[in-house]
Amino acid sequence: MALLSGIVWILAGLILAVVTLAVSPSEQAPPAGMTAAVGMAGGLVGGFVIKSLANPTLSGFPTGIVGSGMGALIALTIWDLVARPAHRRA
Numbered sequence: 480m481a482l483l484s485g486i487v488w489i490l491a492g493l494i495l496a497v498v499t500l501a502v503s504p505s506e507q508a509p510p511a512g513m514t515a516a517v518g519m520a521g522g523l524v525g526g527f528v529i530k531s532l533a534n535p536t537l538s539g540f541p542t543g544i545v546g547s548g549m550g551a552l553i554a555l556t557i558w559d560l561v562a563r564p565a566h567r568r569a
Contacts, residue, residue: 495548525554
């Protein structure tokens with residue numbers, strides 16, 4: 480079950496990374512491979528953290544998916560702030 484949860488968290492992060500690439504203006508879009516990797520890593524970490532901290536009685540609520548989405552968005556935002564050139568930071 481834990482392996483399946485991890486795969487779902489990675490896929491949720493990948494989906495959010497693809498959405499991020501789709502809504503980013505083309506001149507500001509980061510490399511697709513890096514965006515996918517950061518989204519998947521954030522999804523895995525976020526899913527694990529939320530699942531570890533969540534109340535066990537919330538078994539019917541997809542806390543891992545919500546956590547992986549939040550983790551991916553946070554990771555992608557941090558990546559965008561760190562990796563973008565200085566002239567785009569303004």
